[in-house]
Amino acid sequence: MNIYWHKVGDDAKVLYIDGNLQFDSRDEAVYHESLALPALCLADKPQSVLICGGGDGLALREVLRFPGITDVTLIDCSPEVLDLARSEFAELNAHSLEDSRVKVVVADALEYPFESSRFDAIICDFTFPTTQESAQGFTVEWYQKLKHALRPGGMIAINSVSPQNTPAAFACIVATVKASGLFTLPYRVCIPSFRDHGFGAWGFILASQSQLTIKRLQAIQCPVPTRQVALGSLEKGAHFSDKDRAGFHFAPVNRRENPVLQRLLLDPEIPGRDAKVIPPPEFPHLIDHLEVNHPYHSRAMIETLAEQIAGSLKHIDLHKLVVELSKRAKLLPQRILEELEILRSYLASTVLDLEIWGKWAARLFATVLIVMTIANSISPDPAFAKGHAGLGHSSFSRGFSEHESFGGGVSTRVSAPISSQGFRSTYGYDPVDIYGYHYTPRVYIYNDYSGYGGGGGYSGAGGSRGTQPTNGHQPHQTMGHKPLFVLDDDLVAMDNGDFVVSLSENAILVVSQGAVNLVDVKTGKNLVPVFAEPKLFSEIRAEVSSQAGDLDHEVAVRRDWLSWAGWTSEFFGTVKADNAEYLNLQDLKRRLGGAVKKLGTSSESNVINLEDGAIELFVGCHILSDNRIALYGPGGKVSTSDGTSMVLPSGHKISIDPDLKAALVSVMKKMIKESDQDIASDQTDLQSLQAEQSSTENDLREYQNIQVQNSYDPGYEVDYGTDSIPVEQAIQQTQADLASIIQEQRQLQQSIAANQEHRSRFASALESWSS
Amino acid sequence: MSSNEVQAAHEAIDRGDIDGALHHINNLSIAGHAREVDELQRRIWQLNQRARQRNLNLQVYAFATGVLGYALLSTQSPAAWGPAVWGVIALVAIPVMVGIFAGNSLIGIEKSKRFWRSFFIAGGCIGLYTLIGMALSRSKMESADKSMDVVIFLAVMLVHSLVAGVVAGFTGTLIQIKARAI
Structure with missing residues (x-):
């Protein structure tokens, strides 16, 4: 037996025997009052008491406090503990061992001969059964011996194990006491120090030769005051669940011949009723030689307990162990497959638990998360095509696009999903394009021929049509309309369902209800109805359809x-x-659908061809070779103007409307400006191509030199870009590249020439009109 | 007497009646027939091992059902399934199947364990499915403010897991398809 005790603070003392907590003086009264007093209270006039174990004298102290006690026999096998009780713990146990009523016997209680019906109360205060030897104090044979020593009407109190942490073992002890022929009343008490040491709630058992009920515990009346326990409340700890109570009946009985208690203590995982299923019976005799350990051992305690290891080894019955192993060895040849099968299934059931799945699921989850995060960082959105082919600068006004029609926004059309915040915040207030960029709002003032209001949206084709204008001077309701959706640099869908093509700062084309009107955007004046070319309508329809597809995807x-x-x-x-x-995108889609319906189709069936020497200023408006402007109206009827007068289709000659003239002049200026920009851009490209041509010619000469120098080796390889190819092949490919560059230069030169020609014509017409 | 008890215990084990067998074993234990008790307890332990293997298989089936179910469900978005259809499949049908497998893998064990086992398998599967589905869906929205995405993902995942887990848990607790005696 290994004994270790130490002081905590100034007064508190803690005792361990064989590594198991025996008491902590700060709450030992909870334990000893709960153990001793209920038995004494329920016994019939107790006078003679037996205490087995309990050499620390603390249970004895409680017994001696009880009135009417005449003699107490304390049997403990440890003289060391008894010495401590007389010295270090004497004050704590109130010098109980020196009481004249006490007879102390140093002996093994299990072997001590008791007289029949000698004691009124018996208190079993054995230590925690860490070994099979110490578990002998919990066998049915021992309890039968106690029953024999108990007087009728007497009571036995048994210190047990934790019903919380080792329910199977607790049930086993209860069942064992029952098997001895005693009636039992188990109960549990929460002892702080025990709980701190990992024991959980602690269990006690009252046993008697007559029936015991919880009511008796409930009605208990203690003649002495208690310090840390209210005995009347102990009955609360005597209520056990159906499963626990079933365990008390079905649990295996701990016998000397069939000791099971230690196995149940070694496998505390077996819950309650399942304690019936004792783990692998293939190795019981090996397990019996293992000791029950606890996780709370401190360094100092381990050092002190080191001697116990040697002691434990001494206690192993090697002869018995070898005999058991020999028995197993004899059986193995016949049952080797079965043995291996059992081992395999045991390992499988132990290792392949769902916890493994849980761990792997967590790892899988973490891996997926990391991969997704990295993938998202590398390629944020591979699902969206980045190369969407929009109309770009293919202008509805035939090249009269204006890059900053609305200012502020980024209108470069590289196809991408909605990436800006326009549809989340400013939709309905500022014009927005398909990427979600919003533009500085600009109000267009023009006559609303459709009769729909400009501020509150429109209902598509469902509304009534207004009167179609027949000329540019018909008075009507002039209103400001806001652009809703920017389809292209110079094409917007208005909030009333019209489409507007920007021509210049002064002039726009309003396309709606199958008609096209040239409008002075500053005054809102309808300048002139323009020939509604069917191609313009089909292109608008195609553009809307394309972007509606994008909208569908985004929605x-x-x-x-x-x-x-x-x-x-x-x-x-x-x-x-x-x-x-999401709602705004749906609204825009609905509005675009309505706008397309409102757009209608052109009633014109003819196509207007350019006259010789004429160029197009915008749809339905041509600059003739003599710098006059031909304005085509509905039905293809043409009016011409030289900037001063205007010849109507009827042949009448009138003065040109100054607003119309100003609008046309502004468009010409815009065209000149754009032509200059196109020419400058083409020239820049041309210079790059010329440099590339020079470099390519150098490469060609170099390849040709190499070919001459290595003429003996036709397969001689040279660097071509990032590849190595035969020199002959490199020469051929370089010549092809050179031809391609020259061809591109020619095209650019032609483009520059055409733009210069156009610019010249626009400039000439502008000069003529300005003069 | 003891031979009758032994015979009765063996017959009870053959029937899969563990409680009955243990009752006889208890009687034998009290009577001190250690060798017979050992043999009978070894048979029960073997029976228990087979049951554990079966339980493990059922838990694997439960997990596989969850994974496959949500993998099939992920072929299109909840919106494409329609809220009602998606809700029935994701939050009821699959968890019920998972619960039947996972819950019945623990017959004879406390209801709370069966509940939580079913809960965690179904909840884990739908949680993973939700997280991946949301992340993929969110990655296609470039205009969104994604600062709160992690919190939103966790909130939705938590709710889905709770609902599916509770459905699976109650299914596993309440529906018992008693296993045949081994």
């Missing part, structure tokens, strides 16, 4: 997202904005 993406997270919009502002964006 679907947001619908998918909101199907996951839509319900959180009340909690997260960003989801609320996602929802607003």
Whole structure:
């Protein structure tokens, strides 16, 4: 037996025997009052008491406090503990061992001969059964011996194990006491120091030769005051679940011939009723030689307990062990497959637990998360095509695009999904393009021939049509209209469903209801109806259709997202904005559909061809070779003007409307400006091509020199770009490259010449009109 | 008497009636028939091992059902399935199947364990499915403010996992398809 005790603070003392906590003086009264007093209270006039174990004298102290006690026999096998009780713990146990009523016997209680019906109360205060030897104090044979020594009406109190941490072992002890022919009343008490040491709630058992009920415990009346326990409340700890109570009946009985208690203590995982299934019975005799350990051993304690290891080894019955192993060895040849099968299934059931799945699932989850994060960083959105072919500068006004029609926004059309915030925040207030960029709002003033209001949207083709203008001077309601959606640099869809093509700062074309009108954007004056060329309508329709397809995709993406997270919009502002964006996109799609319906189709069936020497200023407006301007109206009827007068289709000659003249002049200026820009751009490209041509010619000469120098080796390889190819092949490819460069130069030169020609014509016409 | 008890215990084990067998074993233990008790307990232990293997298989089936179910569901978005259809499949049908497998893998064990085992398998599967689905869906939205995405993902994942887990848990707890005696 290994004994270790130490002081905590000034007064507290803690005792361990064989590594197991015996008491902590700060709460030992909870333990000893709960153990001794209920038995004494329920016994019939107790006078003679037996205490087995309990050499520290603390249970004895409680017994001696009880009135009517005449003699107490304390049997403990450890003289060291008894010495401590007389010295270090004497004050704590109130010098109980020196009481004249006490007879102390140093002996093994299990072997001590008791007289029949000698004691009124028996208190078993054995240490925790760490070894099979110490577990002998919990066998049915021992309890039968106690029953024999108990007087009728007497009571036995048994210190047990934790019903919380080792329910199977506790049930086993209860079942063992029952098997001895005693009635039992198990109960549990929470002892702070025990709980801190990992024992959980601690279990005690009252046993008697007559029936014991919880009511008796509930009605207990203690004649002496208690310090740390209210005995009346002990009955609360006597209530056990159906499963636990079933365990008390079904648990195996701990016998000397069939000791099972230690196995149940070694495998505390077996819960309650399952304690019936004792783990692998193939190795019971090996397990019996293992000791029960606890996780709370401190360094100092381990050092002190080191001697116990040697002691434990001494206690192993090697002869018995070898005999058992020999028995197993004899059986192995016949049962080797079965043995291996058992081992395999045991390992499988032990190792392949679902916890492994849980661990791997967590690892898989983490891996997926990391891969997705990295993938998202490398390639944020491979799902979207980056090369969408929009109309770009293919202008509806035949090249009269204006890069900064609305200013502020980035209108470079590289196809991408909606990447800016326009549809989340400014849609409906500022014009927005398909990428979500918003533009500085600009109000267009013109007559609303459709009769639809400009501010509150429109209902597509469902509204009534207004009167179609027949000339540019018909008075009508002039209103300001806001652009809703920017389709291209110079094409916008208006909030009332019209389409507007920007020609210059002064002039726009309003395309709606199958008609095209030239409008002075500053005054809103309808200058002149223009020939509604069918191609213009089909191109607008195609552009809207293309972008509506993009919108469909974006709407679907947001619908998918909101199907996951839509319900959180009340909690997260960003989801609320996602929802607003989704609704705005749907609204835009609906409005574009209405606008296309309102656009209608051109009633014109003819195509107007350019006269010789004429160039197009915008759709339905040509500059003739003599710098006059031909304006084609509905039905292809043409009016011509030299900037001063205007010849109507009827042949009448009138003065030109100054506003019309100003609008046409502004378009010409715009054209000159754009032509200059195109020429400058082409010239820059041409210079690059010329440099490239020079470099390519150098490469060609070099390849030809190499070919001459290595004429003996036709397969001689040279660097070509990042490849190595035969020199002959390099020469051929370089010559092809050179031809391609020269061809591109020719095309650019032709383009420059054409632009210069156009510029010259525009400049000439502008000069003529200005004069 | 003891031979009758031994015979009765063996017959009870053959029937898969563990409680009955243990009752007889207990009687034998009290009577001190250690060798017979050892043999009978060894048979019960073997029975228990087979049951554990079966339980393990059922848990694997539960996990596989969850993974396959949500993999099939992920072929299109919840919006494409339609809220009602998606809800029935994701939050009821698959968790119920998972619960039947996972819960019945623990017959004879406390209901709370069966509940939590079913809960965690179904909840884990739908949580993973939700997280991946949301992340993929969100990656296509360039205009979105993604500063709160992690919190949103976790919130949605948590709710889906809770709902599916509770459905699976109650299924595993309440529906018992008693296993045949081994």
